[in-house]
Amino acid sequence: xxxxxxxxxxxxxRAGFRILLESAEDIEVVGEAVDGAQAVKLAHDHRADVVLMxxxxxxxxxxxxxxxxxxxxxxxxxxxxxxxxxxxxxxVYQAIRSGASGFLVKDSEPAELIQAVRVxxxxxxxxxxxxxxxxxxxxxxxxxxxxATGRELDGLTEREREVMTLVAAGLxxxxxxxxxxxxxxxxxxxxxxxxxxxxxxxxxxxxxxxxECGLVIPGQRASG
Numbered sequence: 001x002x003x004x005x006x007x008x009x010x011x012x013x014r015a016g017f018r019i020l021l022e023s024a025e026d027i028e029v030v031g032e033a034v035d036g037a038q039a040v041k042l043a044h045d046h047r048a049d050v051v052l053m054x055x056x057x058x059x060x061x062x063x064x065x066x067x068x069x070x071x072x073x074x075x076x077x078x079x080x081x082x083x084x085x086x087x088x089x090x091x092v093y094q095a096i097r098s099g100a101s102g103f104l105v106k107d108s109e110p111a112e113l114i115q116a117v118r119v120x121x122x123x124x125x126x127x128x129x130x131x132x133x134x135x136x137x138x139x140x141x142x143x144x145x146x147x148a149t150g151r152e153l154d155g156l157t158e159r160e161r162e163v164m165t166l167v168a169a170g171l172x173x174x175x176x177x178x179x180x181x182x183x184x185x186x187x188x189x190x191x192x193x194x195x196x197x198x199x200x201x202x203x204x205x206x207x208x209x210x211x212e213c214g215l216v217i218p219g220q221r222a223s224g
């Protein structure tokens with residue numbers, strides 16, 4: 001059972017998400033938070049697997065709450081999905097850099113919400129690849145975005161760089177396996193090794209690093 005915590009200051013939105021998520025047999029909503037500080041506390045109290053985190057909340061916002069969760073060793077297994085209105089939220093890229101596993105637009109279809117929770121809970125792939133790529137590309141291409149030197153990737157093999165490029169394109173392990181003609185287990189092993197070498201919390205941070213280090217150019221499509 002996937003344990004989900006809802007963090008949003010609007011009770012109607014929380015109620016709607018609860019109804020949708022609990023319609024799935026493998027998902028349980030274990031708590032609701034009205035701001036980021038309460039979200040962090042309830043993540044501890046209820047040992048949530050996934051937090052659906054609104055980025056704009058009073059007192060402690062979703063961005064700061066995400067930082068706190070990502071920095072807390074006791075919450076190492078908690079994955080954060082940022083809820084966004086997409087066009088207006090300026091902090092999604094920063095949130096992913098801070099430790100969020102991905103984001104979801106609030107008007108997503110019910111099936112997409114449920115699938116996003118499942119995907120992030122298992123750490124298999126960055127959710128909503130097409131929307132994610134567009135937003136990260138837009139923000140990563142801004143001149144004031146943080147840029148890494150590229151030396152962070154020096155320890156990767158050529159194959160690992162290739163796999164990381166495909167991860168940045170939003171491909172799942174199965175899709176990477178099909179693209180490179182290897183088994184899904186081999187693809188998963190490559191991704192795990194890359195995350196270990198780069199000290200990345202999850203695949204979302206691999207995507208950010210790929211852009212920051214110049215491995216992927218904003219707007220570029222994965223080749224192969």
